[in-house]
Amino acid sequence: MTLSNSNSIFVENLEKKFGDFTAVNKITFSVKKGEIFGFLGANGSGKSTTIRMLCGIITPTSGTGSVAGHDIVTEPEEIKHSIGYMSQKFSLYEDLTPYENLRFYLGVYSVPPSEWEERIDWVLNITRLREEKNRLTKELPPGRPQRLPLGCSLLHKPDVLFLDEPTSGVDPITRQHFWNFIQQLAREGITVFVTTHYMDEARFCQRIVMINEGSIVASGSPAEIIAAACPGKPQADLNDAFITLMTRTDN
Secondary structure, X not given: OOOOOXXXXXXXXXXXXXXXXXXXXXXXXXXXXXXXXXXXOOOOOOHHHHXXXXXXXXXXXXXXXXXXXXXXXXXXXXXXXXXXXXXXXXXXXXXXXXXXXXXXXXXXXXXOHXXXXXXXXXXXXXXXXXXXXXXXXXXXXXXXXHHHHHHHXXXXXOOEEEEEOXXXXXXXXXXHHHHHHHHHHHHOOOEEEEEOOOHHHHOOOOEEEEEEOOEEEEEEOHHHHHHHHOOOOOOOOHHHHHHHHHHOOOO
């Protein structure tokens, strides 16, 4: 695999060891610009370790890679300024309003004050939180609090957005609205790298990589992965494929 200008993320033979334990075992994949890319695996499969390397938090043991045009080994700080990150534990201040939370995170991301009002206005529009901007965050209607951390992670207009189980514990209707928003961001050219345990929403990803015990066990579109993992089973879905791939002992 070779690096392409059309790729937002590229890794080759990426490996991470902790002593004698290999958490990530020389994996290779790429993510195209503006793509919704799913990175799936069971707990302990190597997902979080991979994401931490891609976000410039930990250094690989070996291998190469780049995120948003920056080398994951030599340019970790540049990567941190080029990405957005949201997890199920994203910290919001519930006693602040959405507007005040956005102002706080603009400072965290070191966005020049001259751009603050324009960025806040943009995020309030795309998250449809303008009417609630002065309500306390803890008093927002159902579904709205999930939009706010996503908006905060977009304030510095990142090239790549990492979503680590962003809809954990969220009801199905809210999850559907959330994914409509993600698809809108991708249409605007933002690369979305998402992990999830909900296979019904993973089908919205254009391409998926599945990882198990540190190694890639499947790669392709949801339909391609289902067909390869569950041959001869026309009624199989992505959940069936995931279970099959995560429980194989011959990988």
